[in-house]
Amino acid sequence: MDMNAKVERLLRLVERPARYAGGELGAVIKDAAKVDVRFCMCFPDVYEVGMSHLGSKILYALINAREDAWCERAFAPWVDMDEAMRSHRVPLFSLESRTPLSAFDIVGFTLQYEMSYTNILNMLELSGIPLRAENRAEGMPIVACGGPCACNPEPLAPFVDLFMIGDGEEVMNEVLDCYAACKREGKGREHFLREAAQIDGVYVPRFYHPVYNEDGTFDHMEVEPGFPKKIRRRIVKDLENTFNLTQMVVPYMGIVHDRIMLELFRGCTRGCRFCQAGFLYRPVRERSVDKLKQLARALVDNTGYEEMSLSSLSSGDYPCLSELIEELVNMFKNEKVALSLPSLRIDSFAKKYADELSVGKKTSLTFAPEAGTQRLRDVINKGVTEEDLIRSVTDAFASGYNAVKLYFMIGLPTETNEDLDGIADLAAKVRAAYFSVPKEKRARGLRITVSASAFVPKPCTPFQYVPQCTVEEFREKQRYLREKLKEVKGVEFNYHDPELSSLEAAFARGDRKLADVLERAFRKGCRFDSWSDCFDYGRWLSAFEEAGVDLGFYAYRQRPLDEKWPWGHIDTRVREEYLQNEYKKALCAARTKDCRQGCNGCFDRESYANYCGV
């Protein structure tokens, strides 16, 4: 039976077959015989989640813009499809041509969150690709990874042939050029990897060997001669003139972010100390209003989407935001394309925008004060005040919104019960703000949702030194906060599984020893760990135990300021002394200014000169 018939048979057996059927508008079909490089872009979660990821869309279009390459897609099959594929012996296949992944030149995974790692192993196993890079024979695909979690590649290092660090637009093309050249010259895997390791921003872990101290801490990296000691994060200097996204796959089934994402800028100037993205995507690089209008027009024409979001780490900071919104509203008035601003920061939200946005749907507004008191917000350098929040929600209520979501983190460094009280306090004040709006002006049916996630200290941030709260401490904080919020009428309280967060913390700042834990957990059946119906903490704990690895050592240990990092060979271009200094400032609740108001000196001199200070 050919692959097509096998797949067709499976599609009849599973829920939501559209996840695996392919054939969407914008899916690219090429003649496999006419390309040098076949690349499979893999997202280690289900279709609905993976199809919502902007980075994968950009790289898909970028690779397919090359004549010598064809990029296809694969996602993690949901549990029912996984079972069906195993019992019918059908390997994981690409959506476009239904080609088994093992027949690709390069299989690329994006690392968006740590708890997707078991899915990567599962997808490799379903493809018949050996999990460990050292076991991959000549002719097997190159397994490549990129994305934010690649800033600490070590827990995945044994499974991955090559990491791309930083913005993908340039380095991806360089890697493909290198691969195509090696293939033409008949050079094999090992040869390609040796050459690729010389590309700026490429990390090939097989040439790097970690050395540990007796107490288990990391000492240094033995780098084989001839390979770069530091792998520098790639930065696309000019977002305006890089590859720009104008076409994307439009899915049939509903996905999580089912809309055009117009990327206003990359990076963020705020400097929130908990935020890994804020440190990993520096410096801020903007697109002009003209460019964005042009891209928006092309995206609407090419996709027919009915909704567009202005996306970035902090869209409210876009200098010409009101001009842009006005232009876009006018452009798409007749086509009924709704605009939404999801990550709008409260301090840059103005009533004016609320009115302009009424062309779209009045859904709930999301605000992220992150911490309950001004003291703690200063610790994390979240430049938002209570007055900002209350003014913004009052305006929103007055212009017809009735639902507000408030996002907080618990377990932040220096947090006390007083800070948790502050969360309940803020919720109460938001409620009061609703009732302060005259009855005839506000929409009925107030809904306030307070969401408290468990803080996970991330590498390459000023909080990389701090211990995470233990599962018990988180439980106690959640219990305390739930009681406090009971006193505020009509508030819905959501919180995360602290067990999951503890694993996230271990893998975020883990070293290569975590790879064994990961493989054991996978062998025990762990996958889709970020889905609560699949998550099994017991299996994970026994994987740690069997591997002889202490979860607490990675999650709950306070690191000294002079700790040597297992990811120290990855150079994010933010100076270590800067992170140390930010950490010290955090402990005394000292703010660092937004870098639009002047340079704070986070970059090394060369990166500053080349990418920022021009």
Place this chain on the structure above:
Amino acid sequence: MRIIAVFKKTGGARYISHLDLQRAVQRALRRSGLPIRYSMGFSPHPVLSFASALSLGFTSVGEVMDVAMAKEVSAAEFEEKMKPQLPPSLALISAHEVADGYPGLMALVEAADYEVTAKVSPALTFADLKSRIDDALSAPVPAEKKTKAGMKELDLREQVLAFELRALENGTATFFLRCDCSPKGSLNPKLLFDALADRLELLEEPEYCRLALWADKTGCTPLWGRKEP
């Protein structure tokens, strides 16, 4: 005015649910640049309806949609602008102009034709299989249907308008079925073939393809062909 258009649903498109199909067509309409009419209210969407939802997994060569236009649009222009916007698996077949006062599709549709193919026992000849159908339809074909009042016993024959064997080649039988398809009552062909699977000695789950939807029970009047009252 409105356009009634016929389109296919084949290949991967068979797995598109009714709701998702609606969205895909709305997006195709927006890409086409046609002057479509939008609904009023907070989230305006194109005024669009379908004659009958197709079961997930069924293919079709005769699905029918109804699109309201804000301005006069000829059938030819509709075809020209929409054809490039639909993937091959949702290919547009034809378009027909109707006036705003013309009845809605749901009020018109009466019957549906299906082609059903399945592997049958190799021991059966064409004549054998033909007589099995006649036998099966000579007595009530009971089936249970969930209704608001609980489970209800049905005789599926009441909703069968025509049922015949068209071909038997290499063990694969091709059946033709015309059955009721209207808001008052519809027969899902799967229900019938599930009930008859043993008697027809089906060896596998059949493939269902909808051929056409009709504005009468005899298959003479297409949905856009009703004479004005």
